[in-house]
Amino acid sequence: xxxxxxxxxxxxxxxxxxxxxxxxxxxxxxxxxxxxxxxxxxxxxxxxxxxxxxxxxxxxxxxxxxxxxxxxxxxxxxxxxxxxxxxxxxxxxxxxxxxxxxxxxxxxxxxxxxxxxxxxxxxxxxxxxxxxxxxxxxxxxxxxxxxxxxxxxxxxxxxxxxxxxxxxxxxxxxxxxxxxxxxxxxxxxxxxxxxxxxxxxxxxxxxxxxxxxxxxxxxxxxxxxxxxxxxxxxxxxxxxxxxxxxxxxxxxxxxxxxxxxxxxx
Numbered sequence: 563x564x565x566x567x568x569x570x571x572x573x574x575x576x577x578x579x580x581x582x583x584x585x586x587x588x589x590x591x592x593x594x595x596x597x598x599x600x601x602x603x604x605x606x607x608x609x610x611x612x613x614x615x616x617x618x619x620x621x622x623x624x625x626x627x628x629x630x631x632x633x634x635x636x637x638x639x640x641x642x643x644x645x646x647x648x649x650x651x652x653x654x655x656x657x658x659x660x661x662x663x664x665x666x667x668x669x670x671x672x673x674x675x676x677x678x679x680x681x682x683x684x685x686x687x688x689x690x691x692x693x694x695x696x697x698x699x700x701x702x703x704x705x706x707x708x709x710x711x712x713x714x715x716x717x718x719x720x721x722x723x724x725x726x727x728x729x730x731x732x733x734x735x736x737x738x739x740x741x742x743x744x745x746x747x748x749x750x751x752x753x754x755x756x757x758x759x760x761x762x763x764x765x766x767x768x769x770x771x772x773x774x775x776x777x778x779x780x781x782x783x784x785x786x787x788x789x790x791x792x793x794x795x796x797x798x799x800x801x802x803x804x805x806x807x808x809x810x811x812x813x814x815x816x817x818x819x820x821x822x823x824x825x826x827x
Contacts, residue, residue, distance in 0.1 A: 563732040567740030571747065572631070574601040580623075582610035583703040584630035592632055595695055600636035600747060602649050603737065606731075622713055625721075625797055627705040627735050631743065634698035635754050638741070644756045646699055647801045647817075650676050650690040651769045652699045652753070656746035658772045660738055661705075664727045671774030672801045674821055676797035678738070679774065682823070701740070707734055749771070760799055763800055770797055775821055780805060782819040794821075 563577045574597070581587050584603045608621070608628035635644045654672045661678060669681050678686035689702045694715050706721035708716070708730050714720065722734070724803040729737065745781060747764060756763035775794045782790040782805060791808040798804055802815040 563570075563606070563735065565732060565736045565739065566605070566743065567736045568602070568743060571601060571740055572600045575597040576601075578603065578604045578605040578607075579603045580607040580609060581628065582608070583702075584608060585665045585689065585700050586610075588632055588700050589691070589693060591693045592693060592698070592700075595697075598631055599636075599698070600631055600743070602629060602739075603745065604629045604636075604735070605753075605787070606707075606735070608753040621704070621715070622709070623642045623708070624731075625706075625708045626711065627707055627738060629705075629739055630700055630702040631746070632700055633697055633750060633754075635750055639752045643758070645753070645760065646659065646690075646692060648753065648765060649699050649701060649750075649753065649771075649799075650688050651801050652749045652765065653688045653690065653703060653746055654678055655687075655769045655772045656749055657688070657703060657705070657742050659745045660742040661685065663741060664722065665736060669725070670772075670774045672769070673823065674773055674775040674797070675801070675818075680720055680722075680725045682774075683718055684716075685720050685722060685725065693696055701746075705738055707738075720798065760801075766797065766799070773797065775823065779790075779808075779824040781822045781824055782816050783822070784816070784819045790819070791824075 569575050575736050588603045605628050607623040613762045618767045652779050654814040658672055671679050677684045691700050703803045708723040709721035752763040753765050760766040777795050778792050794807040795806050796804045802817045
């Protein structure tokens with residue numbers, strides 16, 4: 563599979579016929595810490611993919627894109643460490659930029675923290691995993707390219723083809739992946755240049771603009787097993803979702819949880 567646009571965006575691109583998990587492949591390639599930042603692994607046949615909280619992620623061969631990129635931002639000039647908590651949100655926003663360019667009409671958005679949606683339906687998921695050395699992150703994305711309605715894993719999912727995007731195979735992969743990697747690289751560079759300051763870099767504003775969770779009534783299923791109900795009012799300086807508790811003048815900062823956008827009649 564030839565991906566000329568994508569190849570120009572990264573220092574090292576590996577296109578695999580098949581892979582268990584592109585995140586695992588890339589982490590193993592970087593086991594000695596020598597893999598250059600923004601090295602990328604791609605396949606259209608991921609057989610053992612996973613999502614957040616260890617959920618299994620599978621898809622028909624040739625109809626979904628699995629791509630992982632290594633991000634090693636390097637040391638910052640300022641006093642703070644790189645804010646890795648923003649990486650999943652940056653990746654989601656970057657994928658929104660790429661997909662929105664293909665679809666248009668403002669139909670694309672980010673559901674906090676890691677789902678890219680079209681018309682409120684999931685078309686892409688993001689999984690970011692810190693490498694053992696702690697100086698880099700492997701960011702995996704899974705994009706539904708040409709799944710039919712019958713092939714969708716859940717009723718709340720969609721694909722680029724169902725959203726009206728033409729094309730298939732390498733051409734479609736290149737049109738999605740090349741712009742995504744270029745935008746993600748720009749976002750990371752802006753954050754590094756601002757010494758990790760999410761406001762000065764403009765990253766907080768960009769992510770907030772793409773985040774369709776803000777302003778919605780939500781239910782957040784927390785890792786503790788409890789449910790939090792309220793209105794999502796923003797994102798804090800570390801990327802946590804701010805939720806005003808239902809019926810209370812109290813704001814909760816959510817670092818992890820499954821968000822459901824509620825619709826009240």
